[in-house]
Amino acid sequence: MSARSNPDLSGKVAVVTGATRGAGRAIAVELGAAGATVFVAGRTTRTQQSEIGRSETIEETAELVDAAGGKGIAVRCDLTNPSDVDALAARIDRLDIFIDNAWGGENLVEWGKFWEHDLDKQLHMWRNGVETHLVALHKLMPILIRSDDGLVVEVTDGEDGEAYFVNLSYDAVKSSVRRFGEVLAKDLKDHPNVTAVAATPGFLRSEQMLEGFGVTEANWRDAIEKVPDYALSETPHYLGRGLAHLAADKDRKRFAGQCLSSWKLKREYGFTDLDGSQPDWGHWWDDVVKPRMAGATVNADPEKYR
Numbered sequence: 210m211s212a213r214s215n216p217d218l219s220g221k222v223a224v225v226t227g228a229t230r231g232a233g234r235a236i237a238v239e240l241g242a243a244g245a246t247v248f249v250a251g252r253t254t255r256t257q258q259s260e261i262g263r264s265e266t267i268e269e270t271a272e273l274v275d276a277a278g279g280k281g282i283a284v285r286c287d288l289t290n291p292s293d294v295d296a297l298a299a300r301i302d303r304l305d306i307f308i309d310n311a312w313g314g315e316n317l318v319e320w321g322k323f324w325e326h327d328l329d330k331q332l333h334m335w336r337n338g339v340e341t342h343l344v345a346l347h348k349l350m351p352i353l354i355r356s357d358d359g360l361v362v363e364v365t366d367g368e369d370g371e372a373y374f375v376n377l378s379y380d381a382v383k384s385s386v387r388r389f390g391e392v393l394a395k396d397l398k399d400h401p402n403v404t405a406v407a408a409t410p411g412f413l414r415s416e417q418m419l420e421g422f423g424v425t426e427a428n429w430r431d432a433i434e435k436v437p438d439y440a441l442s443e444t445p446h447y448l449g450r451g452l453a454h455l456a457a458d459k460d461r462k463r464f465a466g467q468c469l470s471s472w473k474l475k476r477e478y479g480f481t482d483l484d485g486s487q488p489d490w491g492h493w494w495d496d497v498v499k500p501r502m503a504g505a506t507v508n509a510d511p512e513k514y515r
Contacts, residue, residue, distance in 0.1 A: 216457035218279075219244035223306035223456075224297070226250045226288055226345050230265040231415040232364060232445045233310040237270055239449030240306065241279025243457060249274065250286040250297055252313075257285065261315055265416065288341035294348040304352040306456050309345050309389075310364040313337035315417055323377035331378040338382035342389060359403035360456050363390040364448075368409055368470045368491065387468050394466030404461050407468040410448040411490030412441055440511035441493045447471045447482040454478040486515040 223240045227233040229251035237247045251267040252259035267283040274281030284300065287293045288311045317334040319326040342363065353359045365386040367374055374380040390407025397403050414429055422432035422439065432439045451474030455461050458478075472491040474480075481487050493514045497507045 216243040216453045218306070218453065218457055221245045221305040221456070222248075222301070222303045223308065224248045224250060224301065224304060224349060225308040225310060226286070226341070227311040227313070227364075228270050228308075229253050229259075229267050230263060230270075231312075231417070232410055232413065232448055233308070233312075234265070234270045234273070235445030235449040236308050236310065236364075236452055237281065237449075238273045238277050239446055239453045240308075240456065241274035241281060242277035243453045244279055245306065245456075246280040246282065247271075247274050248282045248284055248297070248301060250284050250288070252285065252287050254283070254285050259313070261313065263315075263416070288345055289336055291344050291348065294344050298348045298352060301349075301352055303356070304349060305356045305359055307345075307349055307353050307359075307361045308364060308452065309342050309361065309386075311337070311341035311345065313341070318375060318379055320375060326376065326378070334378055334382060339385050342386055346389070346393070354397075354400045354403055357402055358459070359400075360461065361393060361403065361405045362452060362455075363387065363393070363405075363407040365390075365407050365409050365468070368468055368473075390468060391466045397465075401462070404465050406455070406461075406464050406466065408448060408452060408470070408474075409468060410445065410471050411443050411488060412438060414442045414444050418442075437511075438493070438498060441488050441490050441514055443471060443488045443490070444483050447475070447488070450480045450482075451475060451478065454480060488515045 223245045225233050225237040225247060228237045228249040237249050240247050249267045249270045253266050255266050255268050271281030271283040284297050286297045317330045353361060363386050366383040374383055387407045390405055393405035397405055419425055424432045448471040451471050470491055472489045475487050497509045500507050
């Protein structure tokens with residue numbers, strides 16, 4: 210596959226957990242656009258809403274996968290419940306791509322000092338954001354390792370452990386998931402047919418982020434006045450396209466154990482976001498955000514980083 214060709218995942222079977230909205234939904238759609246059959250796993254359906262209380266459903270995601278050219282299969286699955294994941298696994302005869310993306314912490318994040326927060330919320334975040342990944346891995350990895358060309362991706366936040374994220378509990382959740390990608394690569398040493406990585410988006414324009422800034426995808430730039438760094442934001446499809454390219458890359462073993470950001474994947478495969486741009490949050494972070502945090506005055510044109 211050349212660096213800028215469209216990925217071809219025809220005949221591949223994928224599972225995306227946490228696929229109701231955000232990065233999970235977009236990843237499922239982009240895998241479908243490349244021709245994959247995608248099992249869309251999440252808690253909110255048209256008849257049953259999760260504790261998050263949002264309106265997006267797994268059925269909608271499966272329909273978007275179909276519309277993109279793949280085959281979407283919606284499976285309601287509470288990943289904190291091992292029996293639910295057993296039921297999901299029982300429906301899968303073959304698995305080539307496993308995107309371990311469960312989160313469910315949207316309503317649990319608090320800013321500031323950990324000891325000033327609601328402890329039950331922080332423990333719930335750990336259960337939703339970490340235990341779900343462990344349950345899914347335990348139930349689905351035995352199927353994935355039977356693939357001739359398998360890929361498991363632990364979706365997290367943050368490229369490495371250098372930056373401090375939000376608070377102690379949030380940072381611990383995302384750092385743990387990032388570490389899973391690294392350790393899985395070691396556990397798979399006797400299974401050279403399967404590659405394990407972690408992956409992260411940049412500054413995301415998910416449904417919740419857009420709503421939080423009081424904008425939509427159509428007018429997202431209006432948020433830049435309040436949050437200048439949002440000029441380097443990206444849609445969830447940006448990471449989705451990167452992971453579709455990764456899944457189609459026969460030489461992807463070179464990335465085993467790494468945390469691959471949307472911008473690193475872009476530099477490797479040359480794809481664009483939905484609007485044709487190529488936001489590079491990593492370069493912006495290094496050139497602008499970090500110096501600013503250190504007290505420097507930095508004037509940079511965001512468009513040069515897109």
